[in-house]
Amino acid sequence: MTSEATAVPVVRGDGRAPDQLRPISITRGWSKQAEGSALIEFGNTRVLCTASLTAGVPRWLKGEGRGWVTAEYAMLPRATNTRSDRESVRGKIGGRTHEISRLIGRSLRSIIDTKALGENTIVLDCDVLQADGGTRTAAITGAYVALADAIRFARDNKLIAKSAQPLIDTIAAVSVGIIDGVPMLDLPYVEDVRAETDMNVVVTGSGKFVEVQGTAEGAPFDRDELNKLLDLALLGTTQLAAIQRETLADAL
Amino acid sequence: MTSEATAVPVVRGDGRAPDQLRPISITRGWSKQAEGSALIEFGNTRVLCTASLTAGVPRWLKGEGRGWVTAEYAMLPRATNTRSDRESVRGKIGGRTHEISRLIGRSLRSIIDTKALGENTIVLDCDVLQADGGTRTAAITGAYVALADAIRFARDNKLIAKSAQPLIDTIAAVSVGIIDGVPMLDLPYVEDVRAETDMNVVVTGSGKFVEVQGTAEGAPFDRDELNKLLDLALLGTTQLAAIQRETLADAL
């Protein structure tokens, strides 16, 4: 290529530019029963996130004056193009499910001051109702909204002190990847399966990394590619953080 | 009470008359990936029903020239007021889940001509996103819509012959119960837990019974009470059948 100025711009299958997010939608309070909830959509990916707050902590944490936040991720059997067997029917949870549940839990805990939460437990359930790539990053981003509302609930119902600030930052996540040599933001399923490198990045509202998980699916990647992917990820999570702020701005 | 004419009419917690259904809503095609799908709501009860169609049948049915329809029911952990552990985490499916899955499967099979379906399998997944009583009856009623669309899909995609009519009737279900001596239709959770007798009735579009499952939760019931409950159930399923017809009337 002789000149970048005359290069034909890359257009993705769904018409987006390489550095553009899919349409993002967050329906706060979708579930009537949970202390906090959000139905989050990254394009056709649709995840229902609920936050369940209960007094008390797991036994191994008792008496330390600190709270606990954990997460469980799952997919409905027909969230995908072809039906998968239920993990409850198989009688065991697969490695992928475990791995993603752990990632969501760690990510959300990273912005929680467990002392300020007191001896309370919040379980974040992230159930994928429809999957089209990026389910784990949508789950983290939506779970933050559910978590924030559960903490608001705790404060409103005097389970924690009015002045307690368990949330020390916000958190959002996005996937990035390299397709045909081009770094791209927020991959749908059709791009995800073609990506040479695939990276999930979890970033706080203040722009710091909580998780960087890059995997070479095709060819190994070099330092320069890694840097371009991180740039894109920071771009995307900044926008997601703005949407989260907006969503949470109003009274429920 | 001296005279029925002057009796104060019974008004339920949610303002309904004893013989009145909750607001019913069916969103057809809620899921983009499944061959048929419906998000059905009986008041605050919300069940996502998907129908997954695949060529071929289970091994025990091979070579008989007949199809297979089966169902799986499940609840999201926070579909209820307090969170329940996931069955996938416990490593086994509970008795209640098994029982309801079997009921849904039997009900839907009762209106299928498996010869006309050919050697194809349809799995109906009924996932309760929010539970407020009557989840199994909502699941059956919604699964019918998903099933009808999966069969339409099969016909449109020439998986079955244009002239094949695997659906020989429609099917709907409703719960009825006796509360403080009064027979009532379509119980929400708050009534369900107080019912002396609780009955789930599955009825075809032509008004015949497929399942009658009555259980004395408090006091045993007599023949007269049983008859009043069946009257109410037929009233409710007739209305549900009309809503199903309407929902399926349009092209998708």
Added chain:
Amino acid sequence: MTSEATAVPVVRGDGRAPDQLRPISITRGWSKQAEGSALIEFGNTRVLCTASLTAGVPRWLKGEGRGWVTAEYAMLPRATNTRSDRESVRGKIGGRTHEISRLIGRSLRSIIDTKALGENTIVLDCDVLQADGGTRTAAITGAYVALADAIRFARDNKLIAKSAQPLIDTIAAVSVGIIDGVPMLDLPYVEDVRAETDMNVVVTGSGKFVEVQGTAEGAPFDRDELNKLLDLALLGTTQLAAIQRETLADAL
């Protein structure tokens, strides 16, 4: 058919009339170790029912001053014509087993005054040694005898007060079904598999319903058929109640 008077009477494969029970036998105290036990036979169906009484109740019931009655149903692997794998070997309990265990438990609890039982637990184990149709109804009918003896044991051993009356009624169950259009009582396996409609009915000694579970196996059934089946069931359970009374009349 011009006249009912000249109709040839229906004779069943085993020579019974449509409204006739199979030979019923109850061997009380068959097991030496249990607090109550009965080997019950409905024709070739043979179920060993034991009642195990222990002081105390499950944790969720503690401190309420009430007792607990529960049941577990199972089949020996070669109770049937072809051997089935053991559920212990498969590592999980099937849906049918769960469903029947729950039915037996609910049925027996319906005639128990848990306050009068005090904080004691009775587990009813119903193990099918030989299966020829109607195993769940035989199990309920036999479990009642075992339960009555366990309560007698509790009274004799001063685990409950001499004046306590935890049993508020008796309970028995029978299956009914429609075969070639004819309603019939107490179906053996060979009839059960041919039945268009199959119903299990659990009735108290005072003639009220505790469970009515009717299922259309072939064609849906109408109100009239339902009524004829209920008539037959009440006829059968009345006779079973008499046999239970007789069995329990003597000192052990």
Added chain:
Amino acid sequence: MTSEATAVPVVRGDGRAPDQLRPISITRGWSKQAEGSALIEFGNTRVLCTASLTAGVPRWLKGEGRGWVTAEYAMLPRATNTRSDRESVRGKIGGRTHEISRLIGRSLRSIIDTKALGENTIVLDCDVLQADGGTRTAAITGAYVALADAIRFARDNKLIAKSAQPLIDTIAAVSVGIIDGVPMLDLPYVEDVRAETDMNVVVTGSGKFVEVQGTAEGAPFDRDELNKLLDLALLGTTQLAAIQRETLADAL
């Protein structure tokens, strides 16, 4: 003690001499469905043994022209003085159950000519209905009778040639132990728990050992004690073999 001649003879709790078996009873053909069956009683120990014969062998044995014999042992939950949880409910089989199933299978295989059996499988189910010590030895002794009848069935139904002799010997088993220094034959539960040494011995009809499993429960045992126990075991199994022969002498 100065002289053995004047020693007071040892009398056991149930009145037996140290070298005496409990009353033995074998009810052949107790189960109507199995190809062979026996309800065996060693005193109050009561085991139902069924033999299920099917054409074909497990995959790993296919095409070798040899048959397979295997066994499964289990206990009803209330076979014992206090109720045990079902292994199906616990979701796994305990070590003791596995160990005994394997012992029974090995013992029965030791007297089978698998070539003569052809590619057929016999599963021996040994379900303890009542346990009072010696359940594994009763199971082996009863399973032999069920096995012999299943082979007779195979011959009568031409599943094996008329001249085929898959049974090359008979097999029986008995427990022996040392209690207060005295070697004793066929221990009931009350003696079993007190035994210093406990041994199960499986012996062919021709008087050779198939299994010798001796365990020091209290104090280790010496060569002399071992020899006395083996003497007793041979005495007992000779008598059991005679009872088996008698039981099988008649046409079924």
Added chain:
Amino acid sequence: MTSEATAVPVVRGDGRAPDQLRPISITRGWSKQAEGSALIEFGNTRVLCTASLTAGVPRWLKGEGRGWVTAEYAMLPRATNTRSDRESVRGKIGGRTHEISRLIGRSLRSIIDTKALGENTIVLDCDVLQADGGTRTAAITGAYVALADAIRFARDNKLIAKSAQPLIDTIAAVSVGIIDGVPMLDLPYVEDVRAETDMNVVVTGSGKFVEVQGTAEGAPFDRDELNKLLDLALLGTTQLAAIQRETLADAL
């Protein structure tokens, strides 16, 4: 053969005489973290034995002032010539594993004075890193060394009194078998699969039996063969006891 005097002596595949052990090696303290440990080798069989000591006992033993010793045996998936699936992947422990774990536990408990151990628990983990026959006997022999060091640790760290003597004897085990009619000591895999009779014998340092487990794999065995096998086993365990003593003689 006319005369035993001129018989050609039997030489085994690895050059040993029938009554000769394989090269035995015990590396004490192989694991840095456990309270006691030993890597034991019987020829190419290699088992890592660790003893984990913790204060307290299982719930069923609490308050009795006695300790508990138990064992778990397992094999690495590629300890054998062909890889086996992991039991953790299969989701259940096989019968053989259970059986051997129980054997090791019983054997080690037989030389423990649980009163002297106080309310402490020792778990012996025996993991087979390489298997070439005799893994269970190597495990018992090595576990003794790990156990002895764990007790030494308990004494040094004042978890038990300086004067407490929980070890009342030493324990070792060896396999013996009959191959082509010749009784042989300490069978490697290649001999084990060919053995007509296979016996594992567990013997205390004072020469008494704790376990005698003889199994006819091919033909049943008679009294004379049994005696020859026991002679060989006592010869082998005497030598193993000497090696154990030597290994434990030095300060760690």
Added chain:
Amino acid sequence: MTSEATAVPVVRGDGRAPDQLRPISITRGWSKQAEGSALIEFGNTRVLCTASLTAGVPRWLKGEGRGWVTAEYAMLPRATNTRSDRESVRGKIGGRTHEISRLIGRSLRSIIDTKALGENTIVLDCDVLQADGGTRTAAITGAYVALADAIRFARDNKLIAKSAQPLIDTIAAVSVGIIDGVPMLDLPYVEDVRAETDMNVVVTGSGKFVEVQGTAEGAPFDRDELNKLLDLALLGTTQLAAIQRETLADAL
């Protein structure tokens, strides 16, 4: 700090500089049975890696002319300071185990040309015998050696063509982390638990990334810290690659 030049150099608990690996040892061929094996030590971390080669591939890959490489990671129960329950005993594999097994499998597959491997499967078992931090990175580094030898075995035994080159690069992994603000290489357990950020990096012999997994355990990390950690990781993996080359240089 006024000047870097006069800063006291950081010395770690074990005396290493921040950019220094622990002593690395690889014992090639430690296991006699596997087609390839290595006992690898990173300080006190000790992992036994075996490669099991079998002809054929999993069903989903059949007929594609490509091979398969997968991995399973596990820990002995007493590899750690306090004993953990076996996953086989718990009946399920934990999330951490799944996650690490998947990481090892992906890493090794990234340097395999599956076409050149032909329809053969290699399973890499990585069993942690002693754990002191960095077990997953040691496992990847050791598994490479086992894999290389299994491929050599395949070539020597003509399971693949003499000219086939399934290995397209080498692979090694190391952990890095930030402790008290200082980036450090190859963390032992005592440092790992104190790290604010923890990163595992998998790098090919040609210096490209295959996996970058960074997690903020304490505070989130910024771009600059990320870069320093990657520098250290590349330094470490370059040294590990050299050790691997040396180890594999000789004939086995």
